[in-house]
Amino acid sequence: MRVVIAEDLALLRDGLTRLLRDNEFEVVAAVADGDALVTSVLLERPDVAIVDIRLPPTFRDEGVRAALTLRDRSPDTGVLIVSQYIEQAYASELLADGRGGLGYLLKDRIMDVDDFVAAVRRVGEGGTALDPEVVAQLLSRRKPLDVLSPRELEVLGLMAEGRSNAAIASRLVLTVGAVEKHVASILAKLRLPPSSEDHRRVLAVLAYLREA
Amino acid sequence: MRTLLFLLASVPLAALALGVLLAGWIATSVLAITPLGVPALVGFRAAAGGVARLDAELANRLLGTTARPPLQSPGPSGFWNSGLNVLRDPAFWRQQVYLLSSLPLGFGGAVVAWSLLAASLGSLTLPIWYRWNAPELDGWHVDSLGRALLGVPVGILGLVILFGLLRLLDVFTRRLVTGSLDERPGGPAPSRQERRRSLTAHAIATGAINLFLIVIWAVTSRGYFWPQWTLIALGLPLAIHAWVVLVEEHPEIAERQRISSTLAVREGVALSFSVFFVLVWAVTGAGYFWPLWPILALAVAFAIRAGREFSRRGQRISELETTRAGAVEQQESELERIERDLHDGAQARLVALGMSLGMAEQKLATDPVAAQELLAEARRGTREALEELRSLARGIHPPVLTDRGLTAAIEALAARTPVEVDVSVKLPKRPPRTVETAAYFVAAEGLANAGKHANAGHVDIGVRADGGNLVVEVVDDGSGGADPGGNGLRGLARRVEALDGTLAVDSPAGGPTTIRAVMPCEW
Numbered sequence: 001m002r003v004v005i006a007e008d009l010a011l012l013r014d015g016l017t018r019l020l021r022d023n024e025f026e027v028v029a030a031v032a033d034g035d036a037l038v039t040s041v042l043l044e045r046p047d048v049a050i051v052d053i054r055l056p057p058t059f060r061d062e063g064v065r066a067a068l069t070l071r072d073r074s075p076d077t078g079v080l081i082v083s084q085y086i087e088q089a090y091a092s093e094l095l096a097d098g099r100g101g102l103g104y105l106l107k108d109r110i111m112d113v114d115d116f117v118a119a120v121r122r123v124g125e126g127g128t129a130l131d132p133e134v135v136a137q138l139l140s141r142r143k144p145l146d147v148l149s150p151r152e153l154e155v156l157g158l159m160a161e162g163r164s165n166a167a168i169a170s171r172l173v174l175t176v177g178a179v180e181k182h183v184a185s186i187l188a189k190l191r192l193p194p195s196s197e198d199h200r201r202v203l204a205v206l207a208y209l210r211e212a
Numbered sequence: 213m214r215t216l217l218f219l220l221a222s223v224p225l226a227a228l229a230l231g232v233l234l235a236g237w238i239a240t241s242v243l244a245i246t247p248l249g250v251p252a253l254v255g256f257r258a259a260a261g262g263v264a265r266l267d268a269e270l271a272n273r274l275l276g277t278t279a280r281p282p283l284q285s286p287g288p289s290g291f292w293n294s295g296l297n298v299l300r301d302p303a304f305w306r307q308q309v310y311l312l313s314s315l316p317l318g319f320g321g322a323v324v325a326w327s328l329l330a331a332s333l334g335s336l337t338l339p340i341w342y343r344w345n346a347p348e349l350d351g352w353h354v355d356s357l358g359r360a361l362l363g364v365p366v367g368i369l370g371l372v373i374l375f376g377l378l379r380l381l382d383v384f385t386r387r388l389v390t391g392s393l394d395e396r397p398g399g400p401a402p403s404r405q406e407r408r409r410s411l412t413a414h415a416i417a418t419g420a421i422n423l424f425l426i427v428i429w430a431v432t433s434r435g436y437f438w439p440q441w442t443l444i445a446l447g448l449p450l451a452i453h454a455w456v457v458l459v460e461e462h463p464e465i466a467e468r469q470r471i472s473s474t475l476a477v478r479e480g481v482a483l484s485f486s487v488f489f490v491l492v493w494a495v496t497g498a499g500y501f502w503p504l505w506p507i508l509a510l511a512v513a514f515a516i517r518a519g520r521e522f523s524r525r526g527q528r529i530s531e532l533e534t535t536r537a538g539a540v541e542q543q544e545s546e547l548e549r550i551e552r553d554l555h556d557g558a559q560a561r562l563v564a565l566g567m568s569l570g571m572a573e574q575k576l577a578t579d580p581v582a583a584q585e586l587l588a589e590a591r592r593g594t595r596e597a598l599e600e601l602r603s604l605a606r607g608i609h610p611p612v613l614t615d616r617g618l619t620a621a622i623e624a625l626a627a628r629t630p631v632e633v634d635v636s637v638k639l640p641k642r643p644p645r646t647v648e649t650a651a652y653f654v655a656a657e658g659l660a661n662a663g664k665h666a667n668a669g670h671v672d673i674g675v676r677a678d679g680g681n682l683v684v685e686v687v688d689d690g691s692g693g694a695d696p697g698g699n700g701l702r703g704l705a706r707r708v709e710a711l712d713g714t715l716a717v718d719s720p721a722g723g724p725t726t727i728r729a730v731m732p733c734e735w
Binding site (some may be wrong): 054060085089107108112140 | 236590591595599602605606611612614616623627
């Protein structure tokens with residue numbers, strides 16, 4: 001899988017490059033600002049771009065803006081935002097188009113290397129990877145989620161993070177069959193159309209949660 | 213035709229305008245030595261606006277303009293301010309210019325145009341009426357049809373000239389009406405150029421009307437030089453106008469005298485009136501120097517205003533000293549808190565992390581299981597250190613506030629608190645950075661208070677513009693008893709006071725608690 005990295009701090013840029021190369025990714029470019037990111041993505045057409053939010057020159061939200069540009073101009077490239085902060089405002093802007101191939105994670109999550117690598121891969125394949133903090137804020141908006149059992153809520157949270165049924169099963173120490181049953185029940189209770197495909201199901205759940 | 217009608221109608225209107233102008237300025241100047249000068253000026257302003265509106269109405273009907281001159285001058289309220297507002301109102305001065313120029317323009321235009329019309333029509337119809345009343349030009353009798361027919365081309369030529377003249381007058385009047393009577397609402401303070409243009413127009417108009425009256429004087433009696441009165445009466449407003457523009461364009465005039473620009477305007481007005489009185493004294497025979505008394509009254513009034521300004525300034529200085537000391541101290545204790553948080557938190561965690569890593573290194577060969585345990589511990593420690601640093605950084609300045617403004621920042625704050633929060637931010641635009649940050653921290657502190665001490669279940673956060681202020685209000689339904697002298701609220705009050713704002717905490721035992729900050733903010 002081909003990756004482009006945009007991160008202004010050399011220490012983190014190099015660390016991330018090494019980590020991804022060790023995990024059999026091909027890092028085709030590692031740049032330090034938003035403009036260079038857009039240029040190199042349009043040139044290389046990678047599977048996924050890993051983007052920091054605060055980039056030169058203003059160190060504000062360049063990463064988010066570059067990500068939105070990329071989603072427009074290179075729709076097949078997945079965009080994974082990694083940042084020191086989770087801000088709901090950014091999450092909403094990124095999720096607004098309702099498409100997959102998107103991730104927004106705290107940089108802390110990189111320390112769980114296996115989990116992080118799986119998230120990069122998922123985003124590259126058109127899936128989603130949302131930070132538990134984003135999901136918690138989405139869930140906290142007091143939607144009519146009372147109809148769900150605590151276990152179902154837990155499954156819903158992991159689903160919203162973008163995880164597959166198999167990943168949820170291993171996380172909750174359940175069989176895949178049991179998870180599938182929970183998922184079917186959640187979709188029925190929230191009146192969402194059943195779908196066999198993980199990514200599409202996640203997007204439906206996110207759209208539902210964002211409707212608040 | 214419409215232009216002709218307009219010219220006809222503007223003759224009496226122009227006379228009325230001149231009357232209002234002269235009466236207004238004379239009344240204002242006579243009353244200027246008493247506080248009654250202010251209502252006189254405000255009334256005069258309304259009267260001048262009324263005449264201007266009448267004129268504009270006529271122009272709108274006949275010439276197709278869309279001017280609607282204002283009757284009042286905007287600005288801060290208050291008795292003394294209302295007078296200053298008039299003098300600082302560019303619309304007022306533009307109306308003066310219009311009314312002044314409408315006399316020579318309307319009168320001259322009407323006389324020329326209507327005479328030309330009559331003469332042309334007369335020439336044109338000469339072949340019809342020469343029989344009954346044969347006119348004579350320089351001993352040349354129009355007594356045959358052949359001669360009378362010569363009048364036809366002359367009449368046509370006259371009409372053509374009249375038509376051209378009317379077109380010219382039409383364009384000129386329309387530009388004058390649009391340029392000087394159109395209201396310019398909502399715009400920012402008048403630009404330097406605009407102010408200067410209005411002053412130039414005023415000077416030209418004053419000059420023109422005086423010239424016009426002097427010409428009338430010259431061709432009529434040539435006796436008593438009565439135009440001196442209009443010279444003086446119209447010179448006074450021109451002098452005041454010039455002074456107002458001068459002070460607003462050159463703030464250093466007020467700065468050099470160490471007074472406010474308002475006081476500098478008053479100073480110029482008092483000086484203009486003094487000169488006016490001296491001139492009136494001079495043209496009325498220069499007998500007993502009575503202007504001494506009004507000048508003395510003006511000087512006393514000015515001295516009182518100046519005295520008030522100086523005492524107000526003294527108050528302001530001591531207020532600034534207090535709030536500045538508060539702000540500095542607040543900053544100092546804030547830095548101290550950050551240092552302590554770093555020392556006890558992230559730094560300590562990094563030390564522990566280093567220890568775990570060191571031990572893991574030691575045990576790697578002998579006891580790999582224990583080493584792995586230590587590494588996992590190190591990772592947990594890293595995450596905790598990061599979380600702490602994040603919340604510390606957010607407490608210093610939340611990045612989303614700069615990027616997305618108050619609504620997003622306060623909503624993010626609300627999403628992170630377990631309490632139910634309703635956020636309503638209604639602002640016409642983004643406030644200045646310092647005010648925005650202070651408003652954010654009022655919301656943050658109020659929310660923290662509600663969650664920590666008051667056991668609140670619901671919090672309302674409202675941010676809105678109120679006149680020249682920004683108001684932040686945090687209301688919770690908790691048990692009350694918030695201590696305004698406590699660390700958090702005291703620091704908050706200092707932050708708000710440093711921006712000339714006020715923080716009010718109302719928290720009776722048993723609740724509810726209302727924290728309300730009001731900060732001045734230009735919109």
